[in-house]
Amino acid sequence: MSSFKHSRPKGTQDFAPPQSDRKHRVEELFRHLAGLYGFQEIVIPVFEHTEVFIKSTGVGSDIVTKQMYTFKDRAGRSLTLRPEGTPGVVRAALENRVRMPCRLFYLGPYFRYERPQKGRTREFNQLGIEALGEASPLVDAEIIGFGDSFFRELGIADCTIQLNSIGCRECRPLYRQNLVGFLTRHRDELCNDCHVRLERNPLRVFDCKNSACQNLLAQAPKPREHLCSECDRHFSEVREALNRQGLQYELNDRLARGLDYYNRTTFEYLSGRLGAQDSLGGGGRYDYLVEEFGGPETPATGLAIGLDRTMLAMPELEQNKRRRLAFVVWMSDAELEPARKLLDQLRAEGIPARMDFDAGRPKRQFKLADAAGASCCVIVGPDELTRGVYSLKDLLTGEQTEVPVNTIAIQVRALLRD
RNA sequence: GUGAGUGUAGCUCAACUGGUUAGAGCACCUGACUGUGGCUCAGGAUGUUGGGGGUUCAAGUCCCCUCACUCACCCCA
Numbered sequence: 001m002s003s004f005k006h007s008r009p010k011g012t013q014d015f016a017p018p019q020s021d022r023k024h025r026v027e028e029l030f031r032h033l034a035g036l037y038g039f040q041e042i043v044i045p046v047f048e049h050t051e052v053f054i055k056s057t058g059v060g061s062d063i064v065t066k067q068m069y070t071f072k073d074r075a076g077r078s079l080t081l082r083p084e085g086t087p088g089v090v091r092a093a094l095e096n097r098v099r100m101p102c103r104l105f106y107l108g109p110y111f112r113y114e115r116p117q118k119g120r121t122r123e124f125n126q127l128g129i130e131a132l133g134e135a136s137p138l139v140d141a142e143i144i145g146f147g148d149s150f151f152r153e154l155g156i157a158d159c160t161i162q163l164n165s166i167g168c169r170e171c172r173p174l175y176r177q178n179l180v181g182f183l184t185r186h187r188d189e190l191c192n193d194c195h196v197r198l199e200r201n202p203l204r205v206f207d208c209k210n211s212a213c214q215n216l217l218a219q220a221p222k223p224r225e226h227l228c229s230e231c232d233r234h235f236s237e238v239r240e241a242l243n244r245q246g247l248q249y250e251l252n253d254r255l256a257r258g259l260d261y262y263n264r265t266t267f268e269y270l271s272g273r274l275g276a277q278d279s280l281g282g283g284g285r286y287d288y289l290v291e292e293f294g295g296p297e298t299p300a301t302g303l304a305i306g307l308d309r310t311m312l313a314m315p316e317l318e319q320n321k322r323r324r325l326a327f328v329v330w331m332s333d334a335e336l337e338p339a340r341k342l343l344d345q346l347r348a349e350g351i352p353a354r355m356d357f358d359a360g361r362p363k364r365q366f367k368l369a370d371a372a373g374a375s376c377c378v379i380v381g382p383d384e385l386t387r388g389v390y391s392l393k394d395l396l397t398g399e400q401t402e403v404p405v406n407t408i409a410i411q412v413r414a415l416l417r418d
Numbered sequence: 419g420u421g422a423g424u425g426u427a428g429c430u431c432a433a434c435u436g437g438u439u440a441g442a443g444c445a446c447c448u449g450a451c452u453g454u455g456g457c458u459c460a461g462g463a464u465g466u467u468g469g470g471g472g473u474u475c476a477a478g479u480c481c482c483c484u485c486a487c488u489c490a491c492c493c494c495a
Contacts, residue, residue, distance in 0.1 A: 007486075010486085010487090061493095062492080062493050062494080063493080063494080066419075066493095067493080067494090084494090084495080085495095110495080112493090112494080112495095114419095114492085114493070114494085115419080115420090115490095115491090115492085116487090116488090117488075117489060117490070117491095118488080118489065118490095119494095119495085120493085120494075120495085124495065125495085126495055127495090128495090193491085193492085204493090259494090268494095268495095269495095275489075275490090276489080276490060276491085277493090277494075277495085279494065279495060280495075281495060282494080282495070283495095304495055305495070306494085306495030307495080308495080309495060310495090321456095329453090329454080331453060332453095361452075361453090362452095362453050362454060363451075363452090363453085363454065363455080365454085365455090366453095366454045366455040366456095367454090367455055367456095368455085369454095369455065370455035370456065371455085374455095377454080377455085379453075379454080381453060382453095383453085391453090391454095393454070393455090395455065395456085398454095398455085398456080400454080
Protein backbone atom coordinates (compact mmCIF):
# COMPACT_ATOMS: atom_id res chain seq x y z
CA MET A 1 0.00 0.00 0.00
CA SER A 2 2.53 2.54 1.08
CA SER A 3 6.12 2.46 -0.03
CA PHE A 4 7.11 2.03 3.60
CA LYS A 5 8.60 -1.43 3.84
CA HIS A 6 8.73 -2.18 7.51
CA SER A 7 5.86 -3.14 9.69
CA ARG A 8 5.88 -4.21 13.29
CA PRO A 9 6.25 -7.90 14.00
CA LYS A 10 3.04 -9.85 14.26
CA GLY A 11 1.40 -9.54 17.61
CA THR A 12 3.27 -6.43 18.72
CA GLN A 13 1.81 -2.99 19.10
CA ASP A 14 2.97 0.61 19.01
CA PHE A 15 1.81 3.18 21.49
CA ALA A 16 1.98 6.45 19.60
CA PRO A 17 0.52 9.62 21.08
CA PRO A 18 -2.14 9.92 22.35
CA GLN A 19 -2.21 6.21 23.24
CA SER A 20 1.17 6.53 24.91
CA ASP A 21 -0.27 9.22 27.18
CA ARG A 22 -3.17 6.99 28.09
CA LYS A 23 -0.82 4.12 28.87
CA HIS A 24 1.28 6.36 31.03
CA ARG A 25 -1.77 7.54 32.91
CA VAL A 26 -2.82 3.97 33.71
CA GLU A 27 0.68 3.06 34.85
CA GLU A 28 0.84 6.10 37.09
CA LEU A 29 -2.47 5.21 38.69
CA PHE A 30 -1.15 1.71 39.31
CA ARG A 31 2.05 2.99 40.91
CA HIS A 32 0.05 5.35 43.06
CA LEU A 33 -2.37 2.65 44.26
CA ALA A 34 0.40 0.14 44.82
CA GLY A 35 2.15 2.72 46.97
CA LEU A 36 -1.02 3.27 49.00
CA TYR A 37 -1.15 -0.44 49.75
CA GLY A 38 2.48 -0.53 50.79
CA PHE A 39 3.98 -2.20 47.74
CA GLN A 40 7.46 -1.26 46.50
CA GLU A 41 8.65 -1.63 42.95
CA ILE A 42 10.90 -4.47 41.91
CA VAL A 43 12.55 -4.27 38.50
CA ILE A 44 13.62 -7.57 37.06
CA PRO A 45 15.00 -8.78 33.72
CA VAL A 46 12.82 -9.26 30.70
CA PHE A 47 14.42 -12.67 30.18
CA GLU A 48 15.32 -15.39 32.64
CA HIS A 49 16.91 -18.80 32.54
CA THR A 50 14.31 -21.01 30.92
CA GLU A 51 14.09 -23.33 33.95
CA VAL A 52 12.69 -20.47 36.05
CA PHE A 53 9.45 -20.66 34.09
CA ILE A 54 9.38 -24.39 33.47
CA LYS A 55 9.69 -25.18 37.17
CA SER A 56 7.11 -22.70 38.36
CA THR A 57 4.53 -22.28 35.62
CA GLY A 58 4.42 -26.01 35.03
CA VAL A 59 5.82 -28.45 32.51
CA GLY A 60 2.37 -29.36 31.25
CA SER A 61 0.99 -25.84 30.96
CA ASP A 62 0.23 -24.30 27.60
CA ILE A 63 2.47 -21.38 28.39
CA VAL A 64 5.50 -23.60 28.76
CA THR A 65 4.70 -26.13 26.05
CA LYS A 66 3.87 -23.81 23.21
CA GLN A 67 3.90 -20.15 24.06
CA MET A 68 7.37 -19.27 25.26
CA TYR A 69 9.93 -17.28 23.35
CA THR A 70 12.91 -19.45 24.16
CA PHE A 71 16.33 -18.97 22.60
CA LYS A 72 19.95 -19.82 23.14
CA ASP A 73 22.41 -17.02 23.76
CA ARG A 74 25.87 -17.02 22.24
CA ALA A 75 27.25 -19.15 25.04
CA GLY A 76 24.55 -21.77 24.57
CA ARG A 77 22.46 -20.87 27.63
CA SER A 78 18.74 -21.39 27.25
CA LEU A 79 16.91 -18.16 27.99
CA THR A 80 13.25 -17.23 27.78
CA LEU A 81 11.48 -13.92 27.39
CA ARG A 82 9.25 -13.77 30.43
CA PRO A 83 5.73 -15.01 29.72
CA GLU A 84 4.49 -13.87 33.12
CA GLY A 85 5.68 -11.99 36.15
CA THR A 86 5.43 -14.04 39.30
CA PRO A 87 8.29 -16.53 38.80
CA GLY A 88 10.81 -13.79 38.10
CA VAL A 89 9.67 -11.80 41.11
CA VAL A 90 10.00 -14.79 43.41
CA ARG A 91 13.40 -15.64 41.98
CA ALA A 92 14.58 -12.07 42.43
CA ALA A 93 13.20 -11.75 45.94
CA LEU A 94 15.16 -14.81 47.00
CA GLU A 95 18.29 -13.88 45.10
CA ASN A 96 18.32 -10.44 46.70
CA ARG A 97 17.57 -11.85 50.16
CA VAL A 98 14.56 -9.58 50.38
CA ARG A 99 13.27 -9.66 53.91
CA MET A 100 9.91 -11.39 54.30
CA PRO A 101 7.17 -10.55 54.53
CA CYS A 102 7.42 -8.12 51.66
CA ARG A 103 5.12 -6.46 49.19
CA LEU A 104 6.38 -5.92 45.67
CA PHE A 105 4.91 -4.47 42.52
CA TYR A 106 6.17 -4.58 38.94
CA LEU A 107 5.17 -3.58 35.48
CA GLY A 108 6.43 -4.09 31.99
CA PRO A 109 6.22 -6.15 28.83
CA TYR A 110 5.59 -9.89 28.68
CA PHE A 111 5.80 -12.29 25.78
CA ARG A 112 3.77 -15.25 24.65
CA TYR A 113 3.72 -16.79 21.23
CA GLU A 114 0.00 -17.06 20.45
CA ARG A 115 -2.34 -16.23 17.62
CA PRO A 116 -3.22 -12.56 18.12
CA GLN A 117 -6.81 -11.49 18.55
CA LYS A 118 -8.72 -8.81 20.37
CA GLY A 119 -7.08 -8.29 23.75
CA ARG A 120 -4.32 -10.75 23.00
CA THR A 121 -0.95 -9.80 21.59
CA ARG A 122 2.40 -11.53 21.61
CA GLU A 123 3.99 -8.69 23.47
CA PHE A 124 1.67 -7.40 26.16
CA ASN A 125 1.95 -5.37 29.32
CA GLN A 126 1.21 -6.47 32.80
CA LEU A 127 0.88 -4.66 36.11
CA GLY A 128 1.37 -6.93 39.07
CA ILE A 129 1.58 -7.01 42.83
CA GLU A 130 2.87 -9.82 44.99
CA ALA A 131 2.58 -10.18 48.74
CA LEU A 132 5.23 -12.64 49.91
CA GLY A 133 5.06 -14.07 53.41
CA GLU A 134 1.47 -13.18 54.25
CA ALA A 135 -0.88 -16.06 54.97
CA SER A 136 -4.06 -14.39 56.12
CA PRO A 137 -7.22 -14.68 54.06
CA LEU A 138 -7.60 -10.97 54.73
CA VAL A 139 -4.64 -10.40 52.45
CA ASP A 140 -6.39 -12.25 49.64
CA ALA A 141 -9.40 -10.02 50.14
CA GLU A 142 -7.22 -6.92 50.35
CA ILE A 143 -5.59 -7.74 47.03
CA ILE A 144 -8.92 -8.45 45.38
CA GLY A 145 -10.01 -5.04 46.67
CA PHE A 146 -6.90 -3.48 45.19
CA GLY A 147 -7.83 -4.61 41.71
CA ASP A 148 -11.39 -3.51 42.20
CA SER A 149 -10.30 -0.01 43.21
CA PHE A 150 -7.95 0.14 40.27
CA PHE A 151 -10.61 -0.67 37.69
CA ARG A 152 -13.18 1.47 39.39
CA GLU A 153 -10.79 4.43 39.43
CA LEU A 154 -10.42 4.09 35.67
CA GLY A 155 -14.15 4.18 35.15
CA ILE A 156 -14.49 0.55 34.09
CA ALA A 157 -18.03 0.03 35.26
CA ASP A 158 -18.95 -3.43 34.02
CA CYS A 159 -16.17 -5.24 35.81
CA THR A 160 -17.18 -8.33 37.74
CA ILE A 161 -15.14 -10.38 40.15
CA GLN A 162 -15.10 -14.14 39.96
CA LEU A 163 -13.89 -16.19 42.86
CA ASN A 164 -12.96 -19.76 43.54
CA SER A 165 -10.82 -21.92 45.75
CA ILE A 166 -8.90 -24.78 44.25
CA GLY A 167 -7.68 -26.29 47.48
CA CYS A 168 -4.21 -27.19 48.62
CA ARG A 169 -1.66 -30.00 48.36
CA GLU A 170 -3.82 -32.13 50.60
CA CYS A 171 -7.27 -31.77 49.11
CA ARG A 172 -6.62 -30.89 45.49
CA PRO A 173 -5.22 -34.27 44.42
CA LEU A 174 -8.24 -35.97 45.95
CA TYR A 175 -10.60 -33.73 44.10
CA ARG A 176 -8.71 -34.12 40.90
CA GLN A 177 -8.80 -37.86 41.25
CA ASN A 178 -12.53 -37.70 41.87
CA LEU A 179 -13.15 -35.54 38.86
CA VAL A 180 -11.01 -37.64 36.57
CA GLY A 181 -12.85 -40.72 37.78
CA PHE A 182 -16.19 -39.13 37.07
CA LEU A 183 -15.14 -37.91 33.64
CA THR A 184 -13.59 -41.21 32.69
CA ARG A 185 -16.82 -43.01 33.55
CA HIS A 186 -18.69 -40.62 31.27
CA ARG A 187 -16.04 -40.42 28.62
CA ASP A 188 -18.41 -41.19 25.72
CA GLU A 189 -20.60 -38.23 26.60
CA LEU A 190 -17.74 -35.76 26.34
CA CYS A 191 -16.79 -33.87 23.21
CA ASN A 192 -13.41 -34.35 21.53
CA ASP A 193 -11.93 -31.20 23.01
CA CYS A 194 -12.83 -32.45 26.46
CA HIS A 195 -11.04 -35.72 25.85
CA VAL A 196 -7.92 -33.69 25.32
CA ARG A 197 -8.62 -31.61 28.42
CA LEU A 198 -9.15 -34.75 30.45
CA GLU A 199 -5.62 -35.84 29.64
CA ARG A 200 -3.92 -32.51 29.96
CA ASN A 201 -5.75 -30.40 32.51
CA PRO A 202 -8.97 -31.98 33.75
CA LEU A 203 -10.19 -28.83 35.50
CA ARG A 204 -10.41 -27.21 32.10
CA VAL A 205 -13.39 -29.28 31.04
CA PHE A 206 -15.44 -26.81 33.06
CA ASP A 207 -14.66 -24.22 30.39
CA CYS A 208 -16.28 -26.25 27.62
CA LYS A 209 -19.15 -24.52 25.85
CA ASN A 210 -20.62 -27.71 24.45
CA SER A 211 -24.11 -28.10 25.95
CA ALA A 212 -23.85 -31.86 26.32
CA CYS A 213 -20.67 -31.46 28.32
CA GLN A 214 -22.26 -28.70 30.38
CA ASN A 215 -25.21 -30.91 31.29
CA LEU A 216 -22.90 -33.65 32.35
CA LEU A 217 -20.77 -31.26 34.38
CA ALA A 218 -23.76 -30.18 36.40
CA GLN A 219 -23.48 -33.56 38.09
CA ALA A 220 -19.70 -33.58 38.29
CA PRO A 221 -18.00 -33.26 41.66
CA LYS A 222 -17.47 -29.60 42.57
CA PRO A 223 -14.08 -28.39 43.72
CA ARG A 224 -15.38 -26.46 46.68
CA GLU A 225 -17.22 -29.48 48.07
CA HIS A 226 -13.89 -31.22 48.38
CA LEU A 227 -11.92 -28.61 50.25
CA CYS A 228 -10.20 -29.81 53.38
CA SER A 229 -11.31 -28.12 56.57
CA GLU A 230 -8.45 -25.62 56.57
CA CYS A 231 -8.97 -24.62 52.96
CA ASP A 232 -12.67 -24.39 53.59
CA ARG A 233 -12.12 -22.07 56.53
CA HIS A 234 -9.65 -19.95 54.61
CA PHE A 235 -12.10 -19.57 51.78
CA SER A 236 -15.01 -18.61 54.05
CA GLU A 237 -12.85 -15.98 55.66
CA VAL A 238 -11.92 -14.55 52.28
CA ARG A 239 -15.59 -14.34 51.39
CA GLU A 240 -16.56 -12.79 54.69
CA ALA A 241 -13.84 -10.22 54.32
CA LEU A 242 -15.03 -9.36 50.81
CA ASN A 243 -18.54 -8.95 52.12
CA ARG A 244 -17.32 -6.62 54.84
CA GLN A 245 -15.44 -4.63 52.22
CA GLY A 246 -18.67 -4.34 50.29
CA LEU A 247 -17.29 -6.14 47.24
CA GLN A 248 -19.62 -8.03 44.95
CA TYR A 249 -18.31 -11.28 43.55
CA GLU A 250 -19.53 -14.43 41.85
CA LEU A 251 -18.45 -17.91 42.77
CA ASN A 252 -17.17 -19.76 39.77
CA ASP A 253 -16.31 -23.45 39.93
CA ARG A 254 -14.76 -23.25 36.54
CA LEU A 255 -12.13 -20.76 37.58
CA ALA A 256 -9.10 -23.01 37.61
CA ARG A 257 -6.15 -20.79 36.64
CA GLY A 258 -3.89 -22.41 34.15
CA LEU A 259 -0.68 -22.07 36.08
CA ASP A 260 0.52 -24.88 38.26
CA TYR A 261 1.60 -22.87 41.25
CA TYR A 262 -1.78 -21.60 42.39
CA ASN A 263 -3.55 -22.99 45.42
CA ARG A 264 -6.59 -22.02 47.46
CA THR A 265 -7.96 -18.62 46.46
CA THR A 266 -8.12 -17.81 42.76
CA PHE A 267 -9.90 -14.83 41.30
CA GLU A 268 -10.37 -13.03 38.07
CA TYR A 269 -11.77 -9.69 36.89
CA LEU A 270 -14.04 -9.91 33.86
CA SER A 271 -15.22 -7.16 31.57
CA GLY A 272 -18.06 -7.27 29.08
CA ARG A 273 -16.34 -4.85 26.73
CA LEU A 274 -13.53 -7.15 25.70
CA GLY A 275 -14.76 -9.95 23.47
CA ALA A 276 -13.47 -13.46 23.98
CA GLN A 277 -10.42 -12.42 25.96
CA ASP A 278 -12.53 -10.93 28.69
CA SER A 279 -10.20 -11.28 31.64
CA LEU A 280 -8.81 -7.93 32.77
CA GLY A 281 -6.68 -9.51 35.38
CA GLY A 282 -6.47 -12.31 37.83
CA GLY A 283 -4.47 -13.92 40.52
CA GLY A 284 -4.53 -15.98 43.60
CA ARG A 285 -2.56 -17.63 46.31
CA TYR A 286 0.64 -19.53 45.63
CA ASP A 287 1.87 -20.79 48.96
CA TYR A 288 4.34 -23.34 47.58
CA LEU A 289 6.20 -21.38 44.94
CA VAL A 290 8.86 -19.79 47.13
CA GLU A 291 9.73 -23.21 48.50
CA GLU A 292 10.02 -24.61 45.03
CA PHE A 293 12.63 -22.00 44.29
CA GLY A 294 14.60 -23.22 47.25
CA GLY A 295 13.40 -20.62 49.72
CA PRO A 296 11.81 -21.13 53.11
CA GLU A 297 8.17 -22.10 53.43
CA THR A 298 6.46 -18.83 52.51
CA PRO A 299 2.78 -18.19 51.91
CA ALA A 300 2.09 -15.73 49.10
CA THR A 301 -0.66 -14.05 47.11
CA GLY A 302 -0.59 -11.97 43.99
CA LEU A 303 -2.49 -10.26 41.26
CA ALA A 304 -1.64 -9.49 37.64
CA ILE A 305 -3.51 -6.92 35.59
CA GLY A 306 -3.49 -6.84 31.81
CA LEU A 307 -2.63 -3.27 30.93
CA ASP A 308 -3.58 -3.57 27.28
CA ARG A 309 -6.95 -5.09 28.06
CA THR A 310 -7.51 -2.47 30.70
CA MET A 311 -6.97 0.19 28.05
CA LEU A 312 -9.49 -1.54 25.80
CA ALA A 313 -12.09 -1.63 28.54
CA MET A 314 -11.53 1.95 29.69
CA PRO A 315 -14.00 4.50 28.47
CA GLU A 316 -12.52 6.91 25.91
CA LEU A 317 -12.10 9.85 28.20
CA GLU A 318 -12.90 12.64 25.85
CA GLN A 319 -9.51 14.22 25.92
CA ASN A 320 -8.95 17.89 25.85
CA LYS A 321 -7.40 18.93 22.59
CA ARG A 322 -5.18 21.33 24.52
CA ARG A 323 -2.12 20.07 26.30
CA ARG A 324 0.10 21.43 28.98
CA LEU A 325 2.34 23.21 26.51
CA ALA A 326 3.24 26.79 25.63
CA PHE A 327 4.38 27.79 22.15
CA VAL A 328 6.77 30.67 21.61
CA VAL A 329 6.21 32.58 18.37
CA TRP A 330 8.73 34.96 16.86
CA MET A 331 8.35 37.42 14.01
CA SER A 332 11.69 38.05 12.38
CA ASP A 333 15.34 37.13 12.78
CA ALA A 334 15.82 39.95 15.27
CA GLU A 335 13.49 38.20 17.75
CA LEU A 336 14.82 34.68 17.25
CA GLU A 337 17.36 34.85 20.05
CA PRO A 338 15.13 36.70 22.55
CA ALA A 339 12.41 34.13 21.82
CA ARG A 340 14.81 31.26 22.37
CA LYS A 341 15.90 32.78 25.69
CA LEU A 342 12.27 33.01 26.69
CA LEU A 343 11.90 29.34 25.82
CA ASP A 344 14.71 28.50 28.24
CA GLN A 345 13.16 30.69 30.89
CA LEU A 346 9.76 29.04 30.62
CA ARG A 347 11.30 25.60 30.88
CA ALA A 348 13.36 26.68 33.87
CA GLU A 349 10.05 27.68 35.47
CA GLY A 350 8.75 24.19 34.83
CA ILE A 351 6.55 25.13 31.92
CA PRO A 352 6.65 22.75 28.94
CA ALA A 353 7.43 24.94 25.95
CA ARG A 354 8.29 24.67 22.27
CA MET A 355 9.04 26.91 19.38
CA ASP A 356 9.48 26.51 15.68
CA PHE A 357 13.02 27.34 14.62
CA ASP A 358 12.40 26.68 10.96
CA ALA A 359 9.54 29.08 10.64
CA GLY A 360 9.70 32.04 8.42
CA ARG A 361 6.16 33.16 8.81
CA PRO A 362 4.17 33.65 11.98
CA LYS A 363 1.12 32.09 10.38
CA ARG A 364 2.93 28.83 10.06
CA GLN A 365 3.99 29.00 13.69
CA PHE A 366 0.45 29.52 14.91
CA LYS A 367 -0.69 26.62 12.82
CA LEU A 368 2.00 24.45 14.31
CA ALA A 369 1.10 25.55 17.81
CA ASP A 370 -2.49 24.62 17.16
CA ALA A 371 -1.56 21.27 15.66
CA ALA A 372 0.72 20.51 18.60
CA GLY A 373 -2.20 21.15 20.92
CA ALA A 374 -0.49 24.00 22.75
CA SER A 375 -2.57 25.90 25.29
CA CYS A 376 -1.19 29.30 24.41
CA CYS A 377 1.26 31.25 22.27
CA VAL A 378 3.73 33.75 23.62
CA ILE A 379 4.46 36.24 20.86
CA VAL A 380 7.83 37.88 20.69
CA GLY A 381 7.77 40.69 18.14
CA PRO A 382 9.56 43.98 17.61
CA ASP A 383 6.66 45.99 19.07
CA GLU A 384 6.59 43.89 22.20
CA LEU A 385 10.33 44.01 22.71
CA THR A 386 10.51 47.78 22.54
CA ARG A 387 7.71 48.08 25.08
CA GLY A 388 8.99 45.40 27.45
CA VAL A 389 6.00 43.09 27.05
CA TYR A 390 5.00 39.85 25.40
CA SER A 391 1.70 39.21 23.69
CA LEU A 392 0.01 36.18 25.17
CA LYS A 393 -2.67 34.40 23.19
CA ASP A 394 -4.99 31.84 24.69
CA LEU A 395 -5.48 29.28 21.92
CA LEU A 396 -8.67 27.95 23.42
CA THR A 397 -10.55 31.23 23.63
CA GLY A 398 -8.56 33.21 21.08
CA GLU A 399 -8.12 36.05 23.52
CA GLN A 400 -4.86 37.94 23.34
CA THR A 401 -3.37 40.26 25.91
CA GLU A 402 -0.08 42.01 26.54
CA VAL A 403 1.80 41.10 29.68
CA PRO A 404 4.97 42.58 31.17
CA VAL A 405 8.03 40.39 30.56
CA ASN A 406 8.67 39.80 34.24
CA THR A 407 5.25 38.22 34.85
CA ILE A 408 5.18 35.99 31.80
CA ALA A 409 5.74 32.70 33.61
CA ILE A 410 2.84 33.31 35.99
CA GLN A 411 0.53 34.35 33.20
CA VAL A 412 1.44 31.39 31.00
CA ARG A 413 1.02 28.93 33.82
CA ALA A 414 -2.49 30.25 34.38
CA LEU A 415 -3.41 29.35 30.82
CA LEU A 416 -1.95 25.85 30.71
CA ARG A 417 -4.46 23.05 30.38
CA ASP A 418 -4.16 19.30 30.58
C1' G B 419 -1.48 -24.93 15.99
C1' U B 420 -7.04 -24.95 13.76
C1' G B 421 -11.19 -22.24 11.47
C1' A B 422 -13.79 -18.06 9.31
C1' G B 423 -13.71 -13.14 7.38
C1' U B 424 -11.33 -8.78 5.28
C1' G B 425 -7.31 -6.23 2.26
C1' U B 426 -9.13 0.04 -2.82
C1' A B 427 -5.75 7.54 -1.25
C1' G B 428 -2.97 9.15 5.40
C1' C B 429 -8.24 7.55 7.67
C1' U B 430 -13.54 5.76 6.82
C1' C B 431 -15.62 3.71 2.72
C1' A B 432 -17.83 3.73 -2.91
C1' A B 433 -17.21 1.52 -7.97
C1' C B 434 -24.44 -2.28 -11.33
C1' U B 435 -24.11 -9.23 -13.27
C1' G B 436 -15.90 -8.58 -15.30
C1' G B 437 -16.22 -3.09 -19.48
C1' U B 438 -12.93 2.07 -21.24
C1' U B 439 -9.33 7.74 -17.50
C1' A B 440 -10.86 3.76 -9.85
C1' G B 441 -14.48 8.00 -6.89
C1' A B 442 -16.49 10.59 -2.27
C1' G B 443 -16.14 12.42 2.82
C1' C B 444 -12.58 13.55 6.50
C1' A B 445 -7.44 14.71 6.90
C1' C B 446 -3.40 17.17 4.12
C1' C B 447 -1.14 21.35 1.02
C1' U B 448 -1.83 26.41 -1.23
C1' G B 449 -4.40 30.98 -1.42
C1' A B 450 -8.24 34.76 0.30
C1' C B 451 -5.21 36.45 5.46
C1' U B 452 3.09 39.42 3.71
C1' G B 453 2.05 40.08 12.93
C1' U B 454 -2.18 35.26 14.34
C1' G B 455 -4.29 28.85 14.63
C1' G B 456 -9.61 26.81 14.77
C1' C B 457 -14.48 28.72 11.29
C1' U B 458 -15.80 29.91 6.08
C1' C B 459 -14.75 30.10 0.82
C1' A B 460 -11.72 28.93 -3.63
C1' G B 461 -8.19 25.82 -5.66
C1' G B 462 -4.53 21.55 -5.42
C1' A B 463 -1.97 16.90 -4.64
C1' U B 464 -2.55 11.56 -3.62
C1' G B 465 -3.23 5.16 -5.56
C1' U B 466 1.89 -0.44 -8.33
C1' U B 467 -6.67 -1.57 -5.87
C1' G B 468 -1.44 -5.91 -0.17
C1' G B 469 2.17 -8.97 -3.41
C1' G B 470 2.83 -12.84 -7.27
C1' G B 471 0.79 -15.93 -10.95
C1' G B 472 -3.48 -17.49 -13.98
C1' U B 473 -8.34 -17.18 -16.91
C1' U B 474 -10.23 -13.38 -20.47
C1' C B 475 -10.60 -9.14 -26.11
C1' A B 476 -10.94 -6.84 -21.11
C1' A B 477 -9.71 -8.08 -13.88
C1' G B 478 -10.39 -3.70 -8.15
C1' U B 479 -14.22 -7.50 -9.53
C1' C B 480 -13.30 -14.57 -11.25
C1' C B 481 -9.42 -18.77 -9.91
C1' C B 482 -4.70 -20.36 -7.44
C1' C B 483 -0.54 -19.15 -4.28
C1' U B 484 1.49 -15.85 -0.76
C1' C B 485 1.63 -11.91 2.86
C1' A B 486 -0.87 -8.84 6.31
C1' C B 487 -4.86 -7.64 9.40
C1' U B 488 -9.43 -9.01 12.15
C1' C B 489 -12.44 -12.26 14.88
C1' A B 490 -13.16 -16.99 16.97
C1' C B 491 -11.24 -21.96 18.82
C1' C B 492 -7.43 -22.78 22.21
C1' C B 493 -5.20 -20.32 26.31
C1' C B 494 -4.75 -16.49 29.59
C1' A B 495 -3.25 -10.76 31.51
